[in-house]
Amino acid sequence: MRPTQLECKKRILSDAVPLFAKSGYDRVTMRQIAAKARITAGSLYHHFPSKQDLYLEAMKQVFTDRTRRLTEALSEDGHPADRLRNLVFRFCKQLREDRIFSRLIDREILDGNEERFRMIVDKVFKEFFSEMTRLCKELAPMFDPYLLAISIVALAAYHYQITPIRKYLPGGRPSYDDPEIVAQHIVTLIFNGIGHKPHVGIGKKRKGDPPA
Amino acid sequence: MRPTQLECKKRILSDAVPLFAKSGYDRVTMRQIAAKARITAGSLYHHFPSKQDLYLEAMKQVFTDRTRRLTEALSEDGHPADRLRNLVFRFCKQLREDRIFSRLIDREILDGNEERFRMIVDKVFKEFFSEMTRLCKELAPMFDPYLLAISIVALAAYHYQITPIRKYLPGGRPSYDDPEIVAQHIVTLIFNGIGHKPHVGIGKKRKGDPPA
DNA sequence: GTCTATAACATGATAGAC
DNA sequence: GTCTATCATGTTATAGAC
Numbered sequence: 001m002r003p004t005q006l007e008c009k010k011r012i013l014s015d016a017v018p019l020f021a022k023s024g025y026d027r028v029t030m031r032q033i034a035a036k037a038r039i040t041a042g043s044l045y046h047h048f049p050s051k052q053d054l055y056l057e058a059m060k061q062v063f064t065d066r067t068r069r070l071t072e073a074l075s076e077d078g079h080p081a082d083r084l085r086n087l088v089f090r091f092c093k094q095l096r097e098d099r100i101f102s103r104l105i106d107r108e109i110l111d112g113n114e115e116r117f118r119m120i121v122d123k124v125f126k127e128f129f130s131e132m133t134r135l136c137k138e139l140a141p142m143f144d145p146y147l148l149a150i151s152i153v154a155l156a157a158y159h160y161q162i163t164p165i166r167k168y169l170p171g172g173r174p175s176y177d178d179p180e181i182v183a184q185h186i187v188t189l190i191f192n193g194i195g196h197k198p199h200v201g202i203g204k205k206r207k208g209d210p211p212a
Numbered sequence: 213m214r215p216t217q218l219e220c221k222k223r224i225l226s227d228a229v230p231l232f233a234k235s236g237y238d239r240v241t242m243r244q245i246a247a248k249a250r251i252t253a254g255s256l257y258h259h260f261p262s263k264q265d266l267y268l269e270a271m272k273q274v275f276t277d278r279t280r281r282l283t284e285a286l287s288e289d290g291h292p293a294d295r296l297r298n299l300v301f302r303f304c305k306q307l308r309e310d311r312i313f314s315r316l317i318d319r320e321i322l323d324g325n326e327e328r329f330r331m332i333v334d335k336v337f338k339e340f341f342s343e344m345t346r347l348c349k350e351l352a353p354m355f356d357p358y359l360l361a362i363s364i365v366a367l368a369a370y371h372y373q374i375t376p377i378r379k380y381l382p383g384g385r386p387s388y389d390d391p392e393i394v395a396q397h398i399v400t401l402i403f404n405g406i407g408h409k410p411h412v413g414i415g416k417k418r419k420g421d422p423p424a
Numbered sequence: 425g426t427c428t429a430t431a432a433c434a435t436g437a438t439a440g441a442c
Numbered sequence: 443g444t445c446t447a448t449c450a451t452g453t454t455a456t457a458g459a460c
Binding site: 139151 | 360382388
């Protein structure tokens with residue numbers, strides 16, 4: 001049976017997504033996309049009016065796809081602290097397994113325009129972020145929920161964003177790739193902090209403190 | 213007075229850096245760089261053998277320039293907690309003022325190759341990161357200093373990395389751009405955590421809970 | 425020798441004819 | 443769907459200006 005036009009478009013987009021994530025918009029040629037979809041470059045223009053349009057449709061597809069899983073972990077039953085803990089563990093696992101999502105978002109933040117930012121926030125982050133701030137309000141009423149939500153995402157996202165260069169940092173070990181280890185560290189930090197000193201007006205007297 | 217060869221090259225690089233930060237390697241044409249330096253595209257090849265070489269030299273210049281300021285805040289006198297607090301505040305201020313550095317690093321992480329990763333870590337992060345881990349060891353001996361150092365950088369870097377889309381998130385206010393506010397939030401979180409619950413064995417155990 | 429301008433070539437994105 | 447033309451861009455070769 002011949003694939004419908006819609007199926008054909010979807011297939012082309014699914015083929016194109018990993019290419020864009022790996023190399024970025026400019027370094028992906030229409031010929032590469034066409035080759036992966038087993039048609040010729042010109043034929044792509046039968047389905048999509050331009051490379052830009054193909055790209056934007058690909059983004060929409062992959063973002064809406066990944067969004068669901070992200071929000072799931074937040075809308076479960078249980079104690080708020082457990083929900084946060086679960087979220088961090090799942091998020092780290094997903095970031096570790098799927099570099100595509102993270103890379104595409106980073107590329108969008110660097111190269112997108114205002115219209116695309118609105119689209120991404122609306123389609124990808126809005127619902128997830130609302131759930132996050134709600135959880136933060138429950139869990140830590142003394143904190144600004146907006147800043148705290150971003151901080152929590154930051155901790156997980158950044159650890160895996162810098163994966164490619166992390167191994168060259170002094171002291172790096174392969175185990176630092178392990179989602180369990182990273183997530184446990186993040187959860188401990190979020191709940192307890194480094195638990196050392198109050199955060200204002202501390203220890204101003206001694207000059208040249210001896211190392212601990 | 214005629215500029216020397218070195219001055220001429222430096223000028224071209226300084227002109228090129230903001231272009232690369234804004235649009236990325238591929239979207240910057242040799243003709244654009246040449247126009248900004250008030251020469252023609254062909255003439256660029258008298259100074260640099262290729263676009264790649266021009267780009268790499270530009271990166272080296274901007275990275276070594278920014279590195280110094282980053283490490284300064286860490287090598288001051290004072291109580292470790294104060295040093296960390298100072299670092300976070302300075303880092304946030306710098307990230308807020310200078311988007312170029314941050315954008316170039318994000319682009320490098322996305323598009324660089326192993327050789328370039330090594331170069332960047334060596335020239336930009338190694339010294340800074342060593343100081344960070346040393347500080348972390350002093351300040352929070354119970355934590356893995358490597359993971360903690362990354363987490364601290366993550367909190368500051370990510371808040372400003374997502375600046376372009378932050379304003380579209382529900383609950384966003386202009387004050388969340390203010391380095392003082394962001395830095396204070398980060399410092400409070402690092403030192404105290406959300407101060408709510410212990411980080412293991414909380415609530416009831418549920419199906420699919422990650423191991424503690 | 426040192427810098428620059430000009431012209432020309434190869435490749436890739438894209439539009440339009442078939 | 444395919445094929446061809448056009449345009450932008452990295453790059454090279456060559457020659458002029460100081």
